[in-house]
Amino acid sequence: MNDSSAKAIATIRARIDGRLPKVAVILGSGLAGFAEALEDRLVIANRDLPGFPHPSVTGHAGDLVFGALGGCQVAVMTGRTHFYETGRADRMKTPLSALRALGCEILILTNAAGSLRPDAGPGCLMLITDHINLSGTNPLIGPGDDTRFVDLIDCYDPELRERALQSAAAQGVELHQGVYMWFSGPSFETPAEIRMAKLLGADVVGMSTVPEAIVARQLGFRVLAVSAITNMAAGLDDQPLDHGQTVAKAAKALDGMTRLLTALLRGLGQTP
Ligand code: HPA
Numbered sequence: 001m002n003d004s005s006a007k008a009i010a011t012i013r014a015r016i017d018g019r020l021p022k023v024a025v026i027l028g029s030g031l032a033g034f035a036e037a038l039e040d041r042l043v044i045a046n047r048d049l050p051g052f053p054h055p056s057v058t059g060h061a062g063d064l065v066f067g068a069l070g071g072c073q074v075a076v077m078t079g080r081t082h083f084y085e086t087g088r089a090d091r092m093k094t095p096l097s098a099l100r101a102l103g104c105e106i107l108i109l110t111n112a113a114g115s116l117r118p119d120a121g122p123g124c125l126m127l128i129t130d131h132i133n134l135s136g137t138n139p140l141i142g143p144g145d146d147t148r149f150v151d152l153i154d155c156y157d158p159e160l161r162e163r164a165l166q167s168a169a170a171q172g173v174e175l176h177q178g179v180y181m182w183f184s185g186p187s188f189e190t191p192a193e194i195r196m197a198k199l200l201g202a203d204v205v206g207m208s209t210v211p212e213a214i215v216a217r218q219l220g221f222r223v224l225a226v227s228a229i230t231n232m233a234a235g236l237d238d239q240p241l242d243h244g245q246t247v248a249k250a251a252k253a254l255d256g257m258t259r260l261l262t263a264l265l266r267g268l269g270q271t272p
Contacts, residue, residue, distance in 0.1 A: 002256060044063065080092060117203050123229065127225075183206070230250050
């Protein structure tokens with residue numbers, strides 16, 4: 001654990017009043033509204049937490065919100081930092097280490113993504129089953145010990161995925177499943193890159209999640225990830241791409257995402 005993590009943990013412990021979150025959630029572009037569903041909320045601004053991100057992207061708030069849903073204590077980051085903001089893939093390591101040290105065992109990642117699947121258009125949700133990282137970078141590059149050779153088979157926990165599917169079905173929320181391909185951004189992909197992604201087996205594309213999932217697996221989190229589809233990927237329809245649309249269309253998926261996460265967390269709260 002680095003110095004920033006230790007300081008952040010001390011600040012959090014001094015303020016959370018005995019809350020012991022079991023699950024951490026990171027909210028993607030336009031999805032911060034989920035944090036409002038929490039009961040008994042306590043908000044700590046990321047600026048008070050050394051090493052926590054100060055998102056520079058519209059649609060990303062910058063707080064760490066503690067609370068409960070159906071008896072499950074959670075810690076929710078209402079925004080993240082992306083690789084494209086700094087050129088560093090490991091910028092989420094400090095917050096993730098802090099959340100793990102606080103006792104979180106499960107990490108739920110959400111994001112906004114572009115879809116390659118005509119049956120899963122804007123407003124839909126997609127459960128990530130696996131990912132493709134051909135970005136050429138990895139958050140674990142650099143000095144480290146043998147724990148950096150992380151096994152990514154079942155990176156997205158099969159038991160949690162099953163729970164997510166059951167929670168979605170119980171809520172009547174349609175939940176597609178597919179493979180997420182990470183692109184560095186911040187420019188959107190070209191139509192040729194999307195045709196390549198399709199050939200390689202991708203179902204959705206996005207600019208986040210993968211570095212966090214890799215760091216989280218090294219830290220021993222069980223990981224689940226869900227995409228909110230905000231657009232068809234480049235060249236798959238006649239719509240131009242822009243970030244305003246990402247934030248606006250994520251709002252369309254927010255209700256389903258909130259219902260899905262609420263049901264999932266309630267279930268997790270009932271598991272010892
Ligand atoms: N590509 C990459 N990231 C995204 C997209 C996309 O089409 N939509 C939302 N985030």
